Each structure stands twice: as structure tokens, then as C-alpha cells.
Amino acid sequence: QVQLVESGGGLVQPGGSLRLSCAASGFTFSSYVMKWYRQAPGKEREFVAHVTSSGRFTSYAESVKGRFTISRDNVKNTVYLQMNSLKPEDTAMYYCNVVKNLITYWGQGTQVTVSS
Numbered sequence: 001q002v003q004l005v006e007s008g009g010g011l012v013q014p015g016g017s018l019r020l021s022c023a024a025s026g027f028t029f030s031s032y033v034m035k036w037y038r039q040a041p042g043k044e045r046e047f048v049a050h051v052t053s054s055g056r057f058t059s060y061a062e063s064v065k066g067r068f069t070i071s072r073d074n075v076k077n078t079v080y081l082q083m084n085s086l087k088p089e090d091t092a093m094y095y096c097n098v099v100k101n102l103i104t105y106w107g108q109g110t111q112v113t114v115s116s
Contacts, residue, residue: 006021006096007023008110020112024096035051036070038112049061055074089114
């Protein structure tokens with residue numbers, strides 16, 4: 001079955017960096033678009049970034065554009081989110097996502113806290 005396992009979150013000071021990873025299994029990873037979302041306390045889950053199956057094309061939410069970079073390794077079946085110049089408003093639980101056969105799958109999430 002489809003499994004998505006996020007890692008790499010933690011506590012970081014404003015201006016710092018983190019790299020999140022999402023290890024995927026149970027499907028042909030290289031054939032699917034992958035996305036990152038986040039959810040802050042009391043807020044709805046929001047789109048952060050997406051990468052096409054080949055890794056050639058990406059898109060970002062305006063709030064993270066120029067600071068975050070999504071990438072993937074189709075040999076390791078892993079999608080990454082490099083986050084630079086982090087701000088307190090980036091504090092959230094971060095989830096990776098895949099839609100397969102019209103079913104949306106989520107990982108368990110990894111917590112990112114940006115605070116001094």
C-alpha cells in the first residue's frame with residue numbers, strides 16, 4: 001500500500017534552514033506528481049510546492065517562493081523540501097502528498113517550528 005514518511009523537521013531560529021524528506025513506497029514513485037502541504041495550528045492545510053514526475057517542473061505558493069525548493073530523487077523514491085530564510089510564520093506541520101487513482105494519500109507529517 002502507499003506509504004509516505006516525512007522527516008527532517010525540528011526547531012530552527014528565524015533565518016535558518018531545514019531540509020525535509022518524504023520517503024515513498026507502495027507505488028511507482030517516478031510516475032507521480034508529488035506535493036508538500038503545511039498546516040499551522042488553527043488554520044487550514046495549505047499547498048506549499050509541487051514537482052512533476054520527472055522533476056523537471058515545479059511550482060510554489062507565493063509565501064515561500066524564492067525561499068523553498070522542492071526536488072525529488074526517483075532512484076531513492078524520495079521528495080525533498082529545502083527551506084531557507086525561515087520565518088516564524090513558516091511554523092507548521094509539513095506533509096507530503098500524492099494522488100493515485102483519485103485517492104489522496106498523506107504522510108504523518110513532520111513538525112517545523114521557527115522561533116528564537
